[in-house]
Amino acid sequence: MGVCKAEGIIAGGGLVGLTLALALHQIGIKVKIFETVPDIKPLGVGINLLPHSVQNLAKLGLLEELEKVAIKTSSLTYYSEDGKTIWREPRGIAAGYEVPQFSIHRGDFHMILLKAVRERLGENVIFMNHRIDHFDQDEESVTAHFTTHDGSQKQSSVTADFLIGADGINSxxxxxxxxxxxxxxxxxxxxxxxxxxxxxxxxGTSMFMAGHNDLKLVAYPIRAESMKRGKSYINWIAERRMPSDLNSRQADWNQEGVLEEFRSDFEDWNLGWLDIQKLYKNAISIHKFPMIDRNPIPQWTFGRVTLMGDAAHAMYPNGSNGVSQGVLDAMEFTRLMQEGGDILEILKAYEADRRPKTTKISLANRETGPERVMQMVKEQCPGTCGDVHTCVPREKLEEVATAYKKLAGFDKESLKKSG
Ligand SMILES: Cc1cc2nc3c(=O)[nH]c(=O)nc-3n(C[C@H](O)[C@H](O)[C@H](O)COP(=O)(O)OP(=O)(O)OC[C@H]3O[C@@H](n4cnc5c(N)ncnc54)[C@H](O)[C@@H]3O)c2cc1C
Structure with a gap:
C-alpha cells in the first residue's frame, strides 16, 4: 500500500509531541508542531525511560545522545523504611535487555529531542507561542486555530490532514x-x-524506593556528567499521604516545595547507606506536585483528530511508565502510517491499539503498580525479618514484578517480539 502521505499538525511540543515529529519525519511524513510557550526550556526533574521506549528511541537514532547525558540504571530495589530489602531486580542491560533503562533529567531529554527536531526537520516546523484554542474539520481536512500565549492575542489558523493533541495533562x-x-x-x-x-x-546507578503507601522515598541518579566528576546528581521524590490538602492539588510544575513540609516525617528513617536528611537539606530545587492522573476516557479519535501522551492517558508515576507509554503511542501511530491506508482508519486503528493498553496501565498504577510489594510488607511483616524481608514469599513478590512488566509491555518476551 505504501506510506500514508497525509500531512499533520501536532499541538504540543513536549516530550511526546517532539518524539512523534521525529518518528513521522523518518518515514517522510510532513508535520508542523505548535507549542504554547514562547521558548522551550529544560524544565522538570527526573524521569525514567524504560527499555521498551529506549528500543524505539534507538530506532530514531537517539541512543548515543541519551548515553552521553543519562544514567544507565543498573537495578531497582524496594526497601522498608528501616532499610531492609524487600525486592531487588536488575534493570536494563544488567537485566539482559539489549538496550539500557535510562534515568534522565526531563529537561535534558527535552533538549535532545528539540535539537534533533531542529537539525532534521528544520527551524521552520516548530511554532512557539502558539496555543491551540479550537479546530474545525470536514471530509477534506482539519483546521487548527491558535492564539498567542504571551497576551498579544494574535490569532492564526493552519490546515492539514490530521491533528494530534499532544498538549499534556491539561490538554x-x-x-x-x-x-x-x-x-x-x-x-x-x-x-x-x-x-x-x-x-x-x-x-551510583541504582534506583530505589523505600517505605509504604503513607510515606515513601524514591531516588535515582540522573546525570552522567556528575558521575564523571565522582558525584551523583540524585533525583528524589518524597511522597506523603495528604488526602485533605485541597489547595495543594494544583497541577503546576512550577510550584515550589518547602523542606519543612515533609523533612521531619523522615527523621527516624535509616537506610544505612544514604543520609536522607542531607539529601533533602542540600537540594538544588524542590517542586511540589500532587500525584494526579486522568480517568480513562472512552474515545481518543474524533474524525481527523486524536490525543496522545498525557493528553490521552496521564497516569500516576508508579511504575515509572508515563513518558515511555507516550513514546509507544508515537511509534504505533508512525508504524500504522508507514503501513499506509486512509488517515481516518489509521487514526482509529491507533486508538484501538493504544487506548486499551494504556487504560489497563493507568488503572494498575492507581493500585500503586509494582510498588504494591512495599505495602504488602508493611501489612504482613511480623517484625521478625532480618536484613532481607522474608515475610512475603518471594514468589508473590516476583509475581507482582513480572505481571506489571507484562502489562506495561517491557518484559523481555514482548520486547523481542517488537524487535
Ligand atoms: C514544564 C513541565 C515539567 C515537567 N516535569 C516533569 C518531571 O519532572 N517529572 C515527570 O515525571 N514529569 C514531568 N512532566 C510531565 C511529563 O513531561 C509528561 O508526564 C510525559 O512526559 C508525557 O509527555 P507529553 O508530551 O504528553 O506531555 P508534556 O511533556 O507535559 O508536554 C505537553 C506540551 O504541550 C504544551 N501545551 C499545553 N497546552 C497547549 C496548547 N493549548 N497548545 C499548544 N501546546 C500546549 C505544553 O507547554 C507542553 O510543552 C513535566 C511537564 C511539563 C510541561
Missing part, C-alpha cells in the same frame, strides 16, 4: 471533547520532587 483538545471532565484526579498523595548533588549511594 485543550481533550477539554473540547470532554468539556465536563474538570481537573485531574488526585490520588491523595503529595509529592515533593527534588534534585541534590552529593556523594553517590550504592553503585
Amino acid at each position: 485543550r483538545l481533550r477539554k473540547l471533547f470532554y468539556p465536563g471532565e474538570g481537573p485531574p484526579h488526585y490520588s491523595g498523595q503529595m509529592l515533593w520532587r527534588g534534585v541534590t548533588e552529593m556523594e553517590p549511594y550504592l553503585d
